[in-house]
Structure formats: C-alpha cells, structure tokens
Amino acid sequence: MNQEKVIQNTIDYVKTTLANAEGGHDWWHIYRVWKLSQQIAKTETVDLFVVELGALLHDIADSKFNSGDEKIGPRKAREFLSSLEVKEEIIVHIENIIANISFKGGKETQKFKSPELDVIQDADRLDAMGAIGIARAFNYGGFKNRQIYNPDIKPNLNLTKQEYKNSTAPTLNHFYEKLLLLKNLMNTKTGKKIAVHRHEFMQQFLDEFYDEWDGEL
Numbered sequence: 779m780n781q782e783k784v785i786q787n788t789i790d791y792v793k794t795t796l797a798n799a800e801g802g803h804d805w806w807h808i809y810r811v812w813k814l815s816q817q818i819a820k821t822e823t824v825d826l827f828v829v830e831l832g833a834l835l836h837d838i839a840d841s842k843f844n845s846g847d848e849k850i851g852p853r854k855a856r857e858f859l860s861s862l863e864v865k866e867e868i869i870v871h872i873e874n875i876i877a878n879i880s881f882k883g884g885k886e887t888q889k890f891k892s893p894e895l896d897v898i899q900d901a902d903r904l905d906a907m908g909a910i911g912i913a914r915a916f917n918y919g920g921f922k923n924r925q926i927y928n929p930d931i932k933p934n935l936n937l938t939k940q941e942y943k944n945s946t947a948p949t950l951n952h953f954y955e956k957l958l959l960l961k962n963l964m965n966t967k968t969g970k971k972i973a974v975h976r977h978e979f980m981q982q983f984l985d986e987f988y989d990e991w992d993g994e995l
Contacts, residue, residue: 781827784862788834791858795838800921802914803837807905811836814901818968828868828894831859832875836898851876900969903960908976911957912983919949926950927991953984 779787796805815833819826835855852873859869874890879899906914919926925948933954937945942955961977964970 779862784864785827785830785834787862788831788858792834792838795854800918802917802921807914808834808837810905810910811898811901814904815898818897818900818966821968822893822897822966824893824897828871828875829897831864831868832872832879832894832898833901835859835872836876836879836902838876848877896965897969900964900966900973903963904969904972904976906957907960907973908979911976912980915952915957916949919952922946924949927987950984950987953980 792808793805796803796808799805812830812833815829816826819829835851835858838851838854838858855872855876856869859872871892871894874892875895875898878888878890878895879902905911916926924946925931927950928948931948931951933947933951934941934945935954937955945951945955947955957980958977961970961973964973
C-alpha cells in the first residue's frame with residue numbers, strides 16, 4: 779500500500795475511533811496537531827511519513843480515558859499499522875512517539891528522542907496553548923466536573939507523575955502546572971516562535987480573569 783493511501787486509511791480510522799471522544803481530545807485535536815506538524819516539519823529534517831502517522835495516531839487511546847493504561851495507545855497503533863503492512867521499523871518508531879509524547883508533570887525524563895517526535899510533540903503542546911489551549915483546558919475541566927478556580931487551592935509546581943495524573947485541582951491551576959511551562963519545552967525553532975505568541979495570550983487571559991474575579995473590570 780502506498781504512503782498516500784496509508785495516510786488516508788489512518789485518517790478514516792482515527793475519525794471512527796474518536797467519534798465520541800471528549801472535545802479536547804477528539805478528531806479535531808488530531809487534525810490540528812497533524813496540520814501543525816506538517817507546517818513545523820517544513821523547517822526540519824524529518825521523515826514526513828512518520829511525522830504524519832505519528833501525529834494522526836498520537837492520541838488514538840489517551841491513557842486519561844483508559845484507566846491510566848499507557849500501553850494501550852502504542853498497542854492500538856501497532857495493530858492498525860500492521861494491518862496495513864507498514865514496515866516494522868516505522869511501527870516501532872510510531873510506538874515510541876506515542877509512548878513519549880505526553881507531558882507527564884513532575885520531573886519525568888523522556889526516554890526516547892527523534893526529530894519526528896520533536897515536531898509532533900511541539901505541535902501537540904502548541905494545541906494546549908493559546909486560545910485553543912484555554913478552550914481545551916476548561917472543556918476538560920467541565921468534563922471532569924472540576925472547579926474553574928478556587929483561590930484557596932494553590933497550584934503545585936512540584937507534582938510527581940502520579941500526582942499529576944490523579945489531580946482534581948481547579949482548572950486554573952492547570953495553567954501553572956502545565957500550560958505556562960510549555961513555552962520553555964519546545965524542541966524546534968518554529969515551535970518556539972509560535973509558542974511565544976500563544977504563551978503571551980494565555981498570560982493576558984489570566985490577567986483579565988483575575989481582574990474580573992475581583993470585580994475590578
């Protein structure tokens with residue numbers, strides 16, 4: 779099967795699999811990461827086929843929605859790609875991308891690196907920033923029935939991986955525990971450039987939020 783057909787089959791598979799997904803982790807999240815990965819890849823030396831497959835499959839089974847199982851995503855990707863007779867070395871690469879792309883909080887060390895992962899990881903992190911990142915954060919907070927903000931519950935900047943995964947803190951805390959940290963975690967020049975703008979937008983949002991919370995505007 780040629781690469782173009784593999785990509786189209788993958789798109790169809792992801793759309794079907796995530797048809798009922800939570801709004802911040804649905805097909806449209808995948809679509810944005812896929813498109814942004816293609817854009818970032820133009821300025822990097824990468825295998826575009828791996829970038830596209832990795833972007834399309836990176837959240838095929840997010841552990842957050844699968845009882846914390848971090849192996850289900852790579853496993854589902856392998857099963858699907860094997861059915862299309864994709865080369866073994868590419869499947870292994872995609873498995874490693876899925877297993878290592880996520881922000882896990884705390885001081886977790888990424889166990890795998892590749893130029894393709896760098897591109898997809900930047901695109902995925904950028905989708906957690908800016909206007910869309912804000913929308914996704916509050917959408918997920920509502921999905922989990924979390925408070926929007928509680929000034930008595932302070933952000934924890936030293937979360938362990940397990941504490942990060944199990945957190946039930948108000949959504950606004952997530953800005954400090956993850957979203958505002960992403961600008962300094964970008965891998966590529968393009969990712970870093972886009973992150974500056976999205977980071978500034980989130981800061982402006984927070985300034986406005988606190989002024990309105992205190993009745994100043």
